[in-house]
Amino acid sequence: MTENQQIRKEDVKIVFDSPYIKVADLQYAPGRHYFDATRRVQEELVAVKSDEEFRKMQPDAVSCIVILHSPGQEAKLLLSYEFRYPTGRYLLSVPAGLIDPDDRDEEEPILSATVREIREETGLQVEEGDSVTVVNPLLFSTPGMTDESNALVCAVLRNAKLTSLSQEGAVGSEQFDGFALLTKDAAREALRKGRDERGNYYSVYTWAALAYFVSDAWKEE
Secondary structure (H helix, E strand, O other): OOOOOOOOHHHEEEEEEOOOOEEEEEEEEOOEEEEEEEOOOHHHOHHHOOHHHHHHOOOOEEEEEEEEOOOOOOOEEEEEEEEEOOOOEEEEEOOEEEOOHHHHOOOOHHHHHHHHHHHHHHOOOOOOOOEEEEEEEEEEOOOOOEOOEEEEEEEEEOOOOHHHOOOOOOOOOOOEEEEEEEOHHHHHHHHHHOOOOOOOOOOHHHHHHHHHHHOOHHHHO
């Protein structure tokens, strides 16, 4: 496929459709087919967007790097153990979720979704004096299989009350099994091992959060 070659809308067909996921057949040449697992309706598939539309598109979801840094205390990265159905177990995870229609009506949809997801999955509120910064506006997860994308956002909470930590805000299929508060040394160890403290692997977004935290890049925001 050359630089300016694009898949035509008329060459795309939805071959599986459900309320939660679709599979699109992307015919990129006569007799040549590629399949895309997607949450998007056919008109919003990334493959058929023009270059201008592609560069202006919003991500499907947000993944949040949540750092607790109260005055005079060591900074810690807040992660949780969330049940991930495709792996069949609880994995060390960042607070994350889809950008809802209500978020898209806001002036800053990514930031709106971030604040909401942190509240729902940790019980913590983003308050005055905290900072919420977009680290990357759109990252594709596994573009060899899906067009789903996440914004990566860092939230530094400066006066978070640990007594407020809660996972009671879980919605739908979400299931959690506690939190993990990692110092820089603990985060560095998780990076080195490639496993969490329970001995399990974790997602690429968890890796990104660990790396961002230990690099101190968040202090530059």
